[in-house]
Amino acid sequence: MSPYNLHPRFKTQYDANNQEFSISGVIRPQAIDELGPSLALLRDAIGRVRGVLYVNVRRLAQMNNAAFHAFSRIILDACRARPDLKFVVITSSVVGWTSRKFGRLSGIEPNITVEEYDSEFYPGQGFLEEGGFVPILRTQTKMTWRHERAILPRHGMRPGVVMADICCGIGDFAVLVQKEFQPSRIVALDHSISSLDYARRVMREFDIRGIEYTYGDASEMLLDEAQFDLVTCRHSLQIFNRPELILKELYRICKPGGRVYITNEKNSHCLGEPRAESIRWTYNEVAKLFAHFEMDVELGPKSRRYLIEAGFDDIRVETFTVTNLDGDPQDFADVIVAWADVYAGEMATKRGDGPEFVARFRQGFQDHIFAALHPKGYAGWPIWVASGRRPQ
Amino acid sequence: MGSVLHDPAGEPTFEPMIQIDMEIKTFVSAWKHCDYVSTYIARMISQNRSDSVRHSNLFSSAFNELLEVAFRTRHADGELACRVSRHGATDRIELTFPCMPEERQFYQEAASQVAGFEARERYLNSVSGDLAPSREVVLLELAVDYDATLRVEEADGDAITLVMDLPLEGLQH
Numbered sequence: 001m002s003p004y005n006l007h008p009r010f011k012t013q014y015d016a017n018n019q020e021f022s023i024s025g026v027i028r029p030q031a032i033d034e035l036g037p038s039l040a041l042l043r044d045a046i047g048r049v050r051g052v053l054y055v056n057v058r059r060l061a062q063m064n065n066a067a068f069h070a071f072s073r074i075i076l077d078a079c080r081a082r083p084d085l086k087f088v089v090i091t092s093s094v095v096g097w098t099s100r101k102f103g104r105l106s107g108i109e110p111n112i113t114v115e116e117y118d119s120e121f122y123p124g125q126g127f128l129e130e131g132g133f134v135p136i137l138r139t140q141t142k143m144t145w146r147h148e149r150a151i152l153p154r155h156g157m158r159p160g161v162v163m164a165d166i167c168c169g170i171g172d173f174a175v176l177v178q179k180e181f182q183p184s185r186i187v188a189l190d191h192s193i194s195s196l197d198y199a200r201r202v203m204r205e206f207d208i209r210g211i212e213y214t215y216g217d218a219s220e221m222l223l224d225e226a227q228f229d230l231v232t233c234r235h236s237l238q239i240f241n242r243p244e245l246i247l248k249e250l251y252r253i254c255k256p257g258g259r260v261y262i263t264n265e266k267n268s269h270c271l272g273e274p275r276a277e278s279i280r281w282t283y284n285e286v287a288k289l290f291a292h293f294e295m296d297v298e299l300g301p302k303s304r305r306y307l308i309e310a311g312f313d314d315i316r317v318e319t320f321t322v323t324n325l326d327g328d329p330q331d332f333a334d335v336i337v338a339w340a341d342v343y344a345g346e347m348a349t350k351r352g353d354g355p356e357f358v359a360r361f362r363q364g365f366q367d368h369i370f371a372a373l374h375p376k377g378y379a380g381w382p383i384w385v386a387s388g389r390r391p392q
Numbered sequence: 393m394g395s396v397l398h399d400p401a402g403e404p405t406f407e408p409m410i411q412i413d414m415e416i417k418t419f420v421s422a423w424k425h426c427d428y429v430s431t432y433i434a435r436m437i438s439q440n441r442s443d444s445v446r447h448s449n450l451f452s453s454a455f456n457e458l459l460e461v462a463f464r465t466r467h468a469d470g471e472l473a474c475r476v477s478r479h480g481a482t483d484r485i486e487l488t489f490p491c492m493p494e495e496r497q498f499y500q501e502a503a504s505q506v507a508g509f510e511a512r513e514r515y516l517n518s519v520s521g522d523l524a525p526s527r528e529v530v531l532l533e534l535a536v537d538y539d540a541t542l543r544v545e546e547a548d549g550d551a552i553t554l555v556m557d558l559p560l561e562g563l564q565h
């Protein structure tokens with residue numbers, strides 16, 4: 001079982017700058033004395049704040065009724081003693097019981113409100129979770145798989161591994177891995193309910209077993225420590241404004257001696273012939289556009305640094321280029337069409353780009369498609385693969 | 393065990409999933425057993441739920457409360473049996489443990505409170521009250537926050553069985 005006694009199972013913290021008291025972990029005391037210091041910290045925080053105290057329980061995985069009552073009492077008492085004070089309890093949609101349980105408090109004291117922290121993890125979220133990305137992801141995975149199936153064994157993939165695919169999207173990668181490598185278990189996590197619905201439907205329709213799709217937040221997962229031999233996270237670190245937080249979580253759930261495998265792009269290195277110049281210009285602009293939404297699609301070559309700084313060793317990095325010569329050039333063209341749609345459409349509009357810019361921006365995608373479909377043309381999309389081992 | 397009888401008519405069949413038995417003495421020797429057992433069983437039975445991680449978290453949360461209730465039994469001898477079975481979206485926990493005759497009565501009453509429609513009201517009152525949550529309040533909370541239903545069955549010897557149905561698959565995000 002998990003190493004209960006090695007780690008403190010819960011933590012409370014007060015952040016004076018944000019007037020935020022946070023409780024995380026598993027809190028199941030037998031007697032309230034066990035919570036003494038934490039309760040004192042809460043009382044103390046209440047004594048110091050003005051206006052609003054945020055009570056953050058987003059990372060609270062478990063709390064028994066004894067502990068719930070002890071913390072609630074202090075908050076409820078404070079509401080009575082200090083009518084000037086408001087409490088905002090921040091729960092997570094991922095932990096099923098917290099919103100209900102803490103939600104009861106607002107029925108008792110109107111100065112307590114409960115907010116489910118959810119959609120806005122990072123600035124670009126909307127585009128990726130519910131936007132037009134599903135068709136892109138399908139075709140992308142189909143093309144990258146031709147390379148990755150050969151690459152994965154060099155990064156710790158082998159039959160029987162227990163693996164997790166974090167930010168799994170619509171689950172295509174998990175399905176392909178399941179068929180090719182027969183891991184003993186795959187947990188696949190994403191924060192898009194529609195993608196997960198899709199993934200589960202595919203699993204049912206094709207009678208695929210052994211993949212557990214789960215709704216969660218990659219930066220604060222409910223998964224236990226040290227349970228996976230291989231943790232994959234593909235094309236996703238690059239969309240978070242703070243990738244190091246996700247890596248920390250990937251590290252945490254990986255077994256010592258296991259590996260974390262990440263793939264990322266460097267969009268400005270997309271290339272094509274003919275019409276190389278126009279293509280290069282557009283993909284440089286793609287990188288800037290994402291940067292505007294605090295996403296770093298130039299992350300690929302920085303993977304090594306990120307993995308080292310997250311504490312991994314035995315780091316392996318390689319690159320491959322998806323090209324129009326892998327399989328059907330039309331697949332390549334389809335991906336570019338989808339990129340153009342989202343990047344030069346929704347995203348450019350949201351940034352407020354003028355028609356002149358958008359026209360030139362689109363032209364580069366057109367040219368990339370032209371290169372891909374040209375009988376003598378060549379078009380490429382480079383990907384950086386990196387993995388690191390969690391030290392024993 | 394096998395002494396729990398179900399209504400012969402109308403009751404759907406629950407498929408057994410897992411069972412853990414232990415001496416009540418062993419169980420009450422350490423508080424953390426509640427946590428271990430609830431976490432372990434939750435993980436085992438959640439793997440084929442539509443969202444295993446979420447299901448396991450919810451199940452463990454509810455089951456732990458039930459175990460903490462059983463932990464407070466005043467009877468020192470006999471067996472604790474935890475049995476989990478499933479019918480569709482509902483998981484059933486049957487917790488059999490020895491208890492004193494007066495406790496038996498207490499559980500009967502608590503179960504009828506839980507079923508009552510003022511359950512929510514009673515629960516809210518207790519949260520705003522001073523006392524640490526009683527066993528009754530803990531059971532109420534399961535009904536209020538997890539849509540659990542509870543009934544009490546007589547078991548062999550000095551034991552009773554708490555039967556809790558948890559429709560966690562249907563619980564909204």
Ligand SMILES: C[S@@+](CC[C@H](N)C(=O)[O-])C[C@H]1O[C@@H](n2cnc3c(N)ncnc32)[C@H](O)[C@@H]1O
Binds near residue numbers: 138216
């Ligand atoms: C660019 S997609 C990559 C999907 C998939 N790995 C692939 O290669 O096709 C990024 C994915 O991250 C998911 N995501 C975004 N924020 C997340 C979060 N906080 N927790 C978990 N998943 C998240 C999105 O829903 C989306 O499916």
